[in-house]
Amino acid sequence: MEVGYARVSRGDTQDIGPQISALAAAGCTSIYREEASGGDTGRRELARAIGSLSPGDVLVVWKLDRLSRSLRDLLFTLEGITAAGAGFRSLTEAIDTTTAPGRLMMQMLGAFAEFERAMIRERTMSGLAHARKAGRRLGRRPSLTGQQRAEIIAQVEAGNGSPAQLASLFRVSRSTVQRVLRDHRKRAE
Known part of the structure; x- marks a missing residue:
């Protein structure tokens, strides 16, 4: 049909x-x-x-x-x-x-598409390597500045608030605050 x-x-x-x-x-x-x-x-x-x-x-x-x-x-x-x-x-x-000729044509199109994907991946990897060499930080921007991280650590050490309260204050998730505290403890060891 x-x-x-x-x-x-x-x-x-x-x-x-x-x-x-x-x-x-x-x-x-x-x-x-x-x-x-x-x-x-x-x-x-x-x-x-x-x-x-x-x-x-x-x-x-x-x-x-x-x-x-x-x-x-x-x-x-x-x-x-x-x-x-x-x-x-x-x-x-x-x-x-x-x-048969139609299948051949589609296989040729598939081969070109695969080649195109490989070239895009190669250019992307090259661009990322170049950016790393230039000292650029890749990925998402941090949700907290260094000063904000230090303030969270100081507040917890002074006993002024729970991770949930500080998360609300700094408008981040509770897990972000917990990660800041965990990283601080690891560095302190």
């Missing part, structure tokens, strides 16, 4: 009619329609369309960009279709994963 999926961007003046006509002409017995951005990960109708697929079915779109805006999302979506035992076909780009 051929299952169609048509999408236009939310708030756009696009007409979904030509997509519906092309999908019906391609033999789609059911067509899922959606008004959502291609960048949205929570496209309900796409999820319903993939969920309705049975082994041997084919999900058909008018154009590849109607299914996804990014290669990464496209590959993730295609994995879902493959997991259902179904195929995929794009009418405009003539991609059909039910044929």
